[in-house]
Amino acid sequence: MTQTPAHPPGFALPDDALPGLAAELVGEHLRRDAAEPMRPHRSPDELLATLPIAIDGGALPWSEAFALLQQVLAATPSTTSRRFFNQLFGGRDGVAILGELGAVLANSPMHTFKASGVQVLVERAVLRRMGELAGMPDGDGMIAPGGSLSNFAAMILARNHALPESRERGLPGARAVIYASAAAHYSVAKAAGLAGLGRGAVRSVPADAAGRMRAECLGPMIDEDRATGGVPVMIVATAGTTVQGAFDPLPAIADVAERTGVWLHVDAAYGGSVLVSPRHRGLLEGCGRADSLTWDAHKLLTVPLTCSALLTRRPGLCAQAFDEPASYLFQDDALLDPGRGSLQCARHNDALKLWLAWKHHGDDGMAARIDRLFTLAAHLAARVESHPGLRLCRPPASINVCFEVLGTSSRELCRALWERNVAQIGHAVVDGREVVRWVLVDPAHTTEEIDAVLDELLAVARGLASGA
Amino acid sequence: MTQTPAHPPGFALPDDALPGLAAELVGEHLRRDAAEPMRPHRSPDELLATLPIAIDGGALPWSEAFALLQQVLAATPSTTSRRFFNQLFGGRDGVAILGELGAVLANSPMHTFKASGVQVLVERAVLRRMGELAGMPDGDGMIAPGGSLSNFAAMILARNHALPESRERGLPGARAVIYASAAAHYSVAKAAGLAGLGRGAVRSVPADAAGRMRAECLGPMIDEDRATGGVPVMIVATAGTTVQGAFDPLPAIADVAERTGVWLHVDAAYGGSVLVSPRHRGLLEGCGRADSLTWDAHKLLTVPLTCSALLTRRPGLCAQAFDEPASYLFQDDALLDPGRGSLQCARHNDALKLWLAWKHHGDDGMAARIDRLFTLAAHLAARVESHPGLRLCRPPASINVCFEVLGTSSRELCRALWERNVAQIGHAVVDGREVVRWVLVDPAHTTEEIDAVLDELLAVARGLASGA
Numbered sequence: 001m002t003q004t005p006a007h008p009p010g011f012a013l014p015d016d017a018l019p020g021l022a023a024e025l026v027g028e029h030l031r032r033d034a035a036e037p038m039r040p041h042r043s044p045d046e047l048l049a050t051l052p053i054a055i056d057g058g059a060l061p062w063s064e065a066f067a068l069l070q071q072v073l074a075a076t077p078s079t080t081s082r083r084f085f086n087q088l089f090g091g092r093d094g095v096a097i098l099g100e101l102g103a104v105l106a107n108s109p110m111h112t113f114k115a116s117g118v119q120v121l122v123e124r125a126v127l128r129r130m131g132e133l134a135g136m137p138d139g140d141g142m143i144a145p146g147g148s149l150s151n152f153a154a155m156i157l158a159r160n161h162a163l164p165e166s167r168e169r170g171l172p173g174a175r176a177v178i179y180a181s182a183a184a185h186y187s188v189a190k191a192a193g194l195a196g197l198g199r200g201a202v203r204s205v206p207a208d209a210a211g212r213m214r215a216e217c218l219g220p221m222i223d224e225d226r227a228t229g230g231v232p233v234m235i236v237a238t239a240g241t242t243v244q245g246a247f248d249p250l251p252a253i254a255d256v257a258e259r260t261g262v263w264l265h266v267d268a269a270y271g272g273s274v275l276v277s278p279r280h281r282g283l284l285e286g287c288g289r290a291d292s293l294t295w296d297a298h299k300l301l302t303v304p305l306t307c308s309a310l311l312t313r314r315p316g317l318c319a320q321a322f323d324e325p326a327s328y329l330f331q332d333d334a335l336l337d338p339g340r341g342s343l344q345c346a347r348h349n350d351a352l353k354l355w356l357a358w359k360h361h362g363d364d365g366m367a368a369r370i371d372r373l374f375t376l377a378a379h380l381a382a383r384v385e386s387h388p389g390l391r392l393c394r395p396p397a398s399i400n401v402c403f404e405v406l407g408t409s410s411r412e413l414c415r416a417l418w419e420r421n422v423a424q425i426g427h428a429v430v431d432g433r434e435v436v437r438w439v440l441v442d443p444a445h446t447t448e449e450i451d452a453v454l455d456e457l458l459a460v461a462r463g464l465a466s467g468a
Numbered sequence: 469m470t471q472t473p474a475h476p477p478g479f480a481l482p483d484d485a486l487p488g489l490a491a492e493l494v495g496e497h498l499r500r501d502a503a504e505p506m507r508p509h510r511s512p513d514e515l516l517a518t519l520p521i522a523i524d525g526g527a528l529p530w531s532e533a534f535a536l537l538q539q540v541l542a543a544t545p546s547t548t549s550r551r552f553f554n555q556l557f558g559g560r561d562g563v564a565i566l567g568e569l570g571a572v573l574a575n576s577p578m579h580t581f582k583a584s585g586v587q588v589l590v591e592r593a594v595l596r597r598m599g600e601l602a603g604m605p606d607g608d609g610m611i612a613p614g615g616s617l618s619n620f621a622a623m624i625l626a627r628n629h630a631l632p633e634s635r636e637r638g639l640p641g642a643r644a645v646i647y648a649s650a651a652a653h654y655s656v657a658k659a660a661g662l663a664g665l666g667r668g669a670v671r672s673v674p675a676d677a678a679g680r681m682r683a684e685c686l687g688p689m690i691d692e693d694r695a696t697g698g699v700p701v702m703i704v705a706t707a708g709t710t711v712q713g714a715f716d717p718l719p720a721i722a723d724v725a726e727r728t729g730v731w732l733h734v735d736a737a738y739g740g741s742v743l744v745s746p747r748h749r750g751l752l753e754g755c756g757r758a759d760s761l762t763w764d765a766h767k768l769l770t771v772p773l774t775c776s777a778l779l780t781r782r783p784g785l786c787a788q789a790f791d792e793p794a795s796y797l798f799q800d801d802a803l804l805d806p807g808r809g810s811l812q813c814a815r816h817n818d819a820l821k822l823w824l825a826w827k828h829h830g831d832d833g834m835a836a837r838i839d840r841l842f843t844l845a846a847h848l849a850a851r852v853e854s855h856p857g858l859r860l861c862r863p864p865a866s867i868n869v870c871f872e873v874l875g876t877s878s879r880e881l882c883r884a885l886w887e888r889n890v891a892q893i894g895h896a897v898v899d900g901r902e903v904v905r906w907v908l909v910d911p912a913h914t915t916e917e918i919d920a921v922l923d924e925l926l927a928v929a930r931g932l933a934s935g936a
Contacts, residue, residue, distance in 0.1 A: 012561060012562055012563060012828070012829075013562035013563050013566075013828075014562075015498045015502075015562065016498075017562075018494050018495075018498065018562045018565065018566070019490075019491035019492070019494040019495035019498070020491060021562075021566055022487075022490045022491055022493075022494045022565075022566065022569055023487035023488060023490055023491035024487070025490075025566060025569055025570060025573065026486050026487040026490045026569070026573065027486075027487035029573040029574075030483045030484075030486065030487070034483075039585070042585070042586075044581070044588075044589060044804060047585070047586045047589055048589060051586065052827075053586070053589045053590060053593045054593050054596075054597075055593050055594065055596075055597040055823065055826050055827065057830055057831040057832075058827075058830050058831075059827075059828065059829055059830025059831075059832065059833050060827050060828050060830075061828075062562070062563055062828055065563055065824055065827050065828035066563075066566060068824070068827060069566060069567060069570050069820075069824055072570070072586055072587075072590065072820075073570050073573065073574055075585065075586045076574045076576060076584070076585050076586055076587055077576070077582070077583055077584065077585045078574070079574070079575045079576065079577065079583060080573070080574075080575055084583075086582065086583055087577060087583055087814065088814075089575075089577070089814065092575070093480060094480055094481035094482075094483065094485075094486045094489075094530070095480060095481055095530055095533055095534075097486065097490075097572060097573070098481075098486070098489055098490065098493060098534060098537060099537060100572050101490055101493055101494070101569060101572065102493060102537050102540070102541050104565060104568050104569065104572065104772050105493065105494065105497040105541065105548070105565070106497075106541055106544045106546070106547070106548075107547045107548055107557075107560075107772050107773055108544060108545070108547065109547065109555060109557070109773060113512065114545070114554065114886060114892065115545055115547060115552075115554055115555055115892065116544070116545065117507070117510070117515070117543065117544050117545045118510075118515045118519065118521070118540055118543045118544055119540075119544055120512075121512060121515055121516060121521045122521060122540065125521045125522050125523050126523065128522075128523075129522075129523040145613035145614075145617075145812060145815060145816075146613075146812040146813060146814060146815050147813065147814075148811070148812050148813045149613075149617075149811065149812060156661075156662055159664075165666075166664060166666065167661040167666065167667060168661070168666055168667050168668050169666045169668055170639060170641075170644060170660075170664055170665045170666030170668070170669055171638060171639040171641065171664040171666075172641050173638075173639065173640050173641025176638060185813075186792035186793065186794045186797075186813075187792075187813060189792055190790065190792050192638075193624075193635040193636070193789075194624055194662070194663065194811075195662065195663070195664055196627075196634060196638055196639040196663055196664015196665065197638045197664065198633075198634065198635065198636055198637045198638030198639075199635060199636050200636050200637055200638070201638055242796055242797075243796050298814070304572050304575050304816070305575055305577060305814055305815065305816045306812075306814065306815060306816055321661075322658065324654035324655075324657055324658050325654065326654045327896065327897060328710055328711050328894060328895075328896035328897075328905065329654075329710075329894075331879070331894075331895070336512060343616070343617065343662075344613060344614040344616050344617060344774075345614055345615065345616045345653075345654075345655060346555065346556075346557065346614060346615075346766070346773055346774065347613060347614050347773065347774060348613075348772070348773045348774055348816070352537075352540075355523065356533055356536070356537055358523050359520075359523065359526075359527075359528050359533050359536060360480075360481075360527065360528050360529075360530055360533035361480075361527055362525055362526050362527025362528075363525040363526075363527075364525075364527065365527050411799070418582060424582065424583065426796060426797075426799075427796075427799070428795065428796035429795060429796070437796065444480075
């Protein structure tokens with residue numbers, strides 16, 4: 001790649017070339033996903049040796065910069081192809097991608113109505129619809145950049161509720177306690193560290209073998225802490241645990257929250273999307289009794305990263321917790337300015353892509369997508385269960401299928417699947433044993449495709465067993 | 469718009485239509501920016517009456533969904549056209565847009581090397597180059613979703629430094645103090661509220677009339693707080709204030725920080741990009757003596773929202789503050805997993821667009837873009853100064869030009885400019901007076917364009933004065 005002299009401002013890529021390049025980029029990505037669903041596995045050293053990653057000061061004509069972008073994308077693991085089962089998101093929705101491209105082009109900062117206009121109304125429509133489905137039709141909410149920060153924001157609301165002077169005067173040194181099951185997401189402990197409560201404030205509520213909080217343990221723990229001078233700040237129930245996809249028993253937990261007056265947050269980052277399905281939303285029964293709820297649409301609803309909502313049962317809470325005076329910014333339509341109730345100041349508009357996808361699929365289409373994931377998970381679980389060389393941990397609670405290949409290390413197997421360009425699948429620990437954790441998050445998958453990947457997995461496992 | 473029955477999964481937009489639609493979306497946005505740089509001003513009620521914003525459950529064929537997206541974008545205020553001077557970002561860089569589109573397509577979660585691969589190296593290269601320019605070549609850093617959260621993350625590092633047990637055990641009820649000038653960004657107080665230190669922990673250090681911290685006041689304040697049992701946690705120096713674009717005197721502030729041992733953070737969200745310009749980087753002289761620095765590339769470097777970096781002088785700090793055990797996630801190349809040193813778990817890749825733009829423009833091109841902004845600001849300031857009906861607040865410190873139209877309310881004027889589709893320009897308070905705050909953030913502007921907008925502004929002001 002040769003270097004050209006620095007060019008003056010304005011020399012940049014001519015406007016009329018941009019649409020064609022965008023089309024080429026999209027087309028090439030789709031072709032690559034079809035032809036090469038696993039990009040060749042390469043180590044960091046190999047990548048650094050073959051691609052000019054360092055920013056070395058030189059300039060490239062736009063055509064060469066574009067070629068470099070294509071090279072880098074060709075070397076990037078695909079999370080949108082049919083071989084990605086490694087995380088709690090995957091697949092691709094063309095309409096959502098167009099919505100996201102629209103958000104990139106508009107570049108609306110989402111803090112004021114003046115600069116963002118109708119995009120503010122789009123975001124509100126998304127939050128309203130999510131709130132209705134979550135049983136929080138009168139609350140408000142905000143879009144945060146990911147589920148970890150939605151959970152953090154919820155913890156701030158809970159902290160300010162339990163310790164009302166904490167926002168202005170800081171924490172008084174009280175022994176705060178947060179209750180979450182042992183299978184809760186790591187962002188709960190992280191948020192406690194950020195919010196000044198301390199990671200040690202998180203008390204682990206026992207979970208059953210399936211990963212569900214044992215609600216009967218919760219009440220006594222709260223009573224005990226109160227009796228010994230602790231300040232219960234928050235209960236975090238999980239709707240869709242990371243490893244097993246389990247749902248905590250929300251009605252029983254809400255009973256405890258109501259009796260004790262402790263803030264109930266539902267971390268439905270993973271499972272919230274099940275609310276769009278009449279067939280499966282019972283898994284979240286009772287969530288409308290919570291004070292707040294995190295829901296990541298970028299997981300099961302197949303929109304690009306990220307699209308996370310924090311919803312609240314009561315209105316006005318986000319502005320109470322996050323508003324700051326800023327007369328240079330919030331001035332003309334301040335009540336409409338979402339920046340007053342957001343963790344961020346200027347931010348990318350994460351809502352437009354989901355809004356457009358929902359307009360396109362409709363409620364029934366959204367439901368069908370979720371139902372499809374459950375069908376795929378049940379199919380894989382049945383395949384695993386009927387295979388004598390495999391051990392299914394338990395029937396899947398939702399769309400995570402955890403199993404072992406007898407006689408094979410799950411860790412080694414998953415690494416081999418990755419390095420041999422078969423598939424990205426993760427491993428985890430269930431019942432004290434390392435297992436394959438295969439997540440079904442792409443409604444476009446067919447059962448035949450799942451079968452084919454399982455067969456390849458078995459072949460790799462046989463190879464490992466025979467030392468190949 | 470008619471409704472179609474829900475479609476089965478897989479019905480979605482055919483892959484081969486997507487590239488053409490992406491091209492159409494980009495092309496239409498560029499045409500609109502040229503032909504209609506101000507989209508027609510409409511109130512929320514008008515927008516809700518004319519566009520089907522609510523998510524009503526119905527489904528639209530993808531062609532209709534696409535048409536709806538175009539309608540919404542046509543109604544969205546443009547922040548990328550030649551009439552947007554309202555915020556600390558603006559304009560458009562075609563190459564950066566392509567980089568962002570690449571990030572959307574790849575959908576890399578940026579928490580693990582396994583799922584993100586070379587994108588992790590791209591992000592590291594960006595952080596490394598920014599760190600070198602900031603005089604922090606041996607530190608580390610992270611990308612956060614916006615400057616407010618970068619500042620928040622810095623406050624967590626400072627808090628954990630001053631009160632080392634706070635991450636694990638929470639805050640002990642000590643009287644923490646944070647020092648920031650009266651002209652600092654509102655995110656400092658907000659972060660103090662989030663971090664458990666309390667908004668009241670922020671002590672306002674006097675600023676001079678230009679908005680620069682009076683460093684000579686800082687040391688005595690710290691000494692006084694220490695003497696009365698306070699715990700100084702952090703000094704926040706601002707490099708580029710929101711209203712006047714002023715730069716705090718970093719060498720004098722760093723002297724105080726070193727003498728007192730208090731963490732020094734430089735909020736260069738706005739001004740950090742000046743570091744790419746050999747001509748103007750002296751404004752940030754001394755920033756490498758700070759402990760941490762926030763730098764938003766989405767402001768002066770014209771990449772889409774958001775691209776914010778938190779840089780640290782010493783290595784390892786982010787992982788110390790933000791790492792959590794997560795064996796299901798961080799497993800194969802954990803040292804390479806940026807999720808261990810990030811505020812977020814899965815997140816959008818904000819670095820690729822900046823990386824590609826830097827590769828394209830090169831150091832000299834980046835510098836030329838920044839220098840151009842200073843030239844434009846000086847041009848506008850000279851025009852204002854020479855006009856008898858205008859009062860320039862003071863020569864611009866960087867690229868914000870603040871002035872009054874004599875006899876006209878700046879607030880009314882800016883509102884009229886917006887409602888009459890002339891331009892988006894903000895107002896603010898300087899020296900106790902309401903002023904027009906015009907920010908020059910698009911290097912593609914010509915001085916002729918600036919002159920033309922100023923002439924239109926004067927015409928609107930005359931109209932207001934005459935009651936039109």
